[in-house]
Amino acid sequence: xxxxxxxxxxxxxxxxxxxxxxxxxxxxxxxxxxxxxxxxxxxxxxxxxxxxxxxxxxxxxxxxxxxxxxxxxxxxxxxxxxxxxxxxxxxxxxxxxxxxxxxxxxxxxxxxxxxxxxxxxxxxxxxxxxxxxxxxxxxxxxxxxxxxxxxxxxxxxxxxxxxxxxxxxxxxxxxxxxxxxxxxxxxxxxx
Amino acid sequence: xxxxxxxxxxxxxxxxxxxxxxxxxxxxxxxxxxxxxxxxxxxxxxxxxxxxxxxxxxxxxxxxxxxxxxxxxxxxxxxxxxxxxxxxxxxxxxxxxxxxxxxxxxxxxxxxxxxxxxxxxxxxxxxxxxxxxxxxxxxxxxxxxxxxxxxxxxxxxxxxxxxxxxxxxxxxxxxxxxxxxxxxxxxxxxxxxxxxxxxxxxxxxxxxxxxxxxxxxxxxxxxxxxxxxxxxxxx
Numbered sequence: 001x002x003x004x005x006x007x008x009x010x011x012x013x014x015x016x017x018x019x020x021x022x023x024x025x026x027x028x029x030x031x032x033x034x035x036x037x038x039x040x041x042x043x044x045x046x047x048x049x050x051x052x053x054x055x056x057x058x059x060x061x062x063x064x065x066x067x068x069x070x071x072x073x074x075x076x077x078x079x080x081x082x083x084x085x086x087x088x089x090x091x092x093x094x095x096x097x098x099x100x101x102x103x104x105x106x107x108x109x110x111x112x113x114x115x116x117x118x119x120x121x122x123x124x125x126x127x128x129x130x131x132x133x134x135x136x137x138x139x140x141x142x143x144x145x146x147x148x149x150x151x152x153x154x155x156x157x158x159x160x161x162x163x164x165x166x167x168x169x170x171x172x173x174x175x176x177x178x179x180x181x182x183x184x185x186x187x188x189x190x191x
Numbered sequence: 192x193x194x195x196x197x198x199x200x201x202x203x204x205x206x207x208x209x210x211x212x213x214x215x216x217x218x219x220x221x222x223x224x225x226x227x228x229x230x231x232x233x234x235x236x237x238x239x240x241x242x243x244x245x246x247x248x249x250x251x252x253x254x255x256x257x258x259x260x261x262x263x264x265x266x267x268x269x270x271x272x273x274x275x276x277x278x279x280x281x282x283x284x285x286x287x288x289x290x291x292x293x294x295x296x297x298x299x300x301x302x303x304x305x306x307x308x309x310x311x312x313x314x315x316x317x318x319x320x321x322x323x324x325x326x327x328x329x330x331x332x333x334x335x336x337x338x339x340x341x342x343x344x345x346x347x348x349x350x351x352x353x354x355x356x357x358x359x360x361x362x363x364x365x366x367x368x369x370x371x372x373x374x375x376x377x378x379x380x381x382x383x384x385x386x387x388x389x390x391x392x393x394x395x396x397x398x399x400x401x402x403x404x405x406x407x408x409x410x411x412x413x414x415x416x417x418x419x420x421x422x423x424x425x426x
Contacts, residue, residue, distance in 0.1 A: 019368060020368045021221065022217050022220040022221035022368070022371065023217060023221075023295075024217075025216050025217050025220060026216070026217070026300075029216075071272060071276070072272070073294075074268050074271055074272050074275070074294045074297060075265060075268040075269060075272060078264055078268050078297055078298070079261065079264065079265070079268075082261070082264070113298075114217050114295050114298045117294070117295060117297065117298055118291055118295060121291050121294050121295075122291055125290075125291065164380075165383075166380040166381070166383040166384045167376070167380045167383075168383075169379075169383075170213075170376075170379050171376045171377075171379040171380040171383065172376070174372045174373075174375050174376035174379060175372070175373070175376045177372045178369045178370075178372035178373045178376060179369075181368045181369040181372055182364070182369045185367070185368070185369065
């Protein structure tokens with residue numbers, strides 16, 4: 001239990017997926033203009049990464065390992081993730097329309113989000129068992145949620161600031177990300 | 192200028208993936224802690240890019256339009272797996288440094304972007320040169336950023352101490368995570384100035400098509416990208 005908690009805190013805050021591992025930069029910069037949109041994207045990422053780390057761990061343990069084909073992991077994982085997102089979208093649309101309403105538009109955007117594949121591969125490299133893998137995936141996604149929501153909040157505030165012309169747009173967002181990253185480095189002594 | 196040289200020039204200078212198109216930002220930020228890592232990542236991406244352009248261009252008339260994206264992904268993922276194993280065998284220390292970012296070449300926007308926008312429409316040889324040009328451009332970009340970060344952050348160049356620690360205090364933050372964002376931010380700002388100057392001269396640069404700009408309409412990967420705006424319809 002204690003190890004799980006440590007892994008969770010480590011993945012969510014200390015080694016934040018966006019701010020220290022640079023995975024999922026594209027949605028982090030692209031979909032962070034409004035807080036609600038950012039939160040929606042974050043929610044969808046939590047949903048997909050948790051399911052994806054569960055399914056990829058299962059496949060790795062029960063299909064790839066027994067057949068001695070671990071070298072296929074990258075190919076298998078990326079295809080599984082792409083198919084999985086489609087399935088999740090169809091399933092939600094049919095069964096839980098209310099959840100689909102709030103997350104649905106973001107789901108197709110996540111198919112090749114590098115964070116999803118990154119988590120699946122990290123689980124394998126670090127030899128996590130299935131439960132640990134799922135916890136690690138969930139925590140990583142929560143870290144993404146935290147980062148993108150804070151970023152959206154900051155961007156709403158700086159929108160009307162007087163920013164030097166060359167720094168307007170992407171550059172100032174990257175500066176903000178830099179400052180957030182410095183702030184998150186403060187957690188590094190925690191574990 | 193013949194068309195092969197034109198492809199190389201296009202990839203390295205005119206549509207440089209890092210500086211002009213701003214593609215593949217995840218590896219750009221993550222692995223450029225030193226010039227060597229940047230060079231290694233750039234070259235491995237180049238190999239994948241050349242081979243994927245070659246295969247996709249060769250099979251462009253065989254792959255049905257409806258399943259082209261999954262087909263491209265399988266081709267690219269197989270190549271990345273091969274490159275990963277070759278690196279683990281011959282450059283184990285570099286492979287360990289780059290870690291998970293080697294398999295993540297699969298989801299690098301540049302590769303699927305070039306497959307979709309160039310290799311799937313052009314003959315084999317120009318596609319190979321397009322891949323070579325884009326790959327070298329990417330390598331150039333990563334190495335430049337790596338050099339800047341390594342010199343400011345450690346006073347080193349490709350691992351050799353070039354600035355003496357007697358008078359130079361390394362600004363360690365440049366080799367850590369925040370430094371990546373900071374260097375890229377300054378780079379984007381400089382490119383904004385260059386872009387404006389070139390436009391004033393009447394020679395506008397190609398507009399960035401990457402995720403950084405949020406301009407997804409022109410992105411080659413639009414049918415399966417992660418942060419697309421036109422699908423989100425919320426901004």
